[in-house]
Amino acid sequence: MAVEDIDYSAELILxxxxxxxxxxxxxxxxxxxxLKSHAVGSGKEALVELKKERPYTFLLTDISMPVMNGVDLIKKVRKKYPKICTIAMTGHSREYKYIDVxxxxxxxxxxxPLGIEELEAKVRRGIIERNIREKLNRMSITDSLTGLYNQRHFYTTLKYExxxxxxxxxxxxxILLDLDxxxxxxxxxxxxxxxxxxQKVGEIIEVNIRKGxxxxYRYGGDEFAI
Structure with a gap:
């Protein structure tokens, strides 16, 4: 993805x-x-804000904060909201190493002190990396020919359901079906x-199942599942 193609409209930063x-x-x-953003003054406030289920895509947090420091906040957010991209910031560069965060x-x-160009570069990088991860994840569970889910995702979903x-x-x-x-x-x-x-069978299945x-799934060569 080219830098010029990045769309900020869907981003919301805490x-x-x-x-x-x-x-x-x-x-x-x-x-x-x-970029749209909302600010809070502590890690605890951040966790309360995230529970409101607003569509946050980024977390920019200070590291050195009382009660709950930024590292602890990042760990909690990473565990509960894994899709949120997190950037750590601090004025005490020697207190925490890059590898720690x-x-x-x-x-x-x-x-x-933050510079607007560096801040934008960090956010752009986060968006690009997130989009690549999401694309790779979709590719790993999608049959490239029909666009349906593949056999691997079928077994994962079946077990869960x-x-x-x-x-x-x-x-x-x-429903399991194949072509005579x-x-x-x-x-x-x-x-x-x-x-x-x-491909036509895949299209027929896709337009006739209930969305959500x-x-x-394309289960095998000419085998499908719903």
Whole structure:
């Protein structure tokens, strides 16, 4: 992804610092960059704010704070909100090493006083790395030919859904299907035609399942599951 292609509109940053002036300066910087942000004064306040389920995508937190320091906050956020990208900041560069905050779960580290260009670069890097991870994750669970989920994700989801159905005591439906005489079709019309047929079946499954309720899979060569 080129730098120019990055869209900031979906980003929401939670700024955590015990100094009000720092919070105001950082939020003003983000405003100049076209980024939405909200600031709180402590790690405990940050955890309360995150429970409100606002769509935060970034956490920018000071390291040296009373009661709950930034490293402890990063660990808690990493565990409970793993999709949030975290950047640590401090004015005491010798107090914490880069490896300490990275091991805690932060994706990057920035020293005070903050510069707007460096701050933007850190956020851009976080967005790019997050998008790459999400793309790789989608690729790892998606069948490249049909666009349906693949066999690997089928087994993972099936195990989870069986456990959930047993716990919540509801019925679970599973449909397994394959294409009759697919080998004959492939041999007669060629593999490209066979691929087109599989893609068409994938499209039919995708448009007919309930969004957010059912899920479609290419289980094998010409085998599918819903």
């Amino acid at each position: 700024v955590v610092d015990d100094e009000e002036m720092i919070r105001e300066i950082v939020c003003e910087m983000f405003g100049h960059l076209g 990275v091991n805690a779960g932060a994706m990057d580290f920035i020293n005070k 069986v456990i959930r159905a047993e716990r919540q005591k509801y019925k679970l439906g599973l 005489n697919f080998k004959y079709f492939n041999d007669t019309y060629g593999h490209l035609a066979g691929d087109e047929l599989l 309720v059912d899920s479609g």
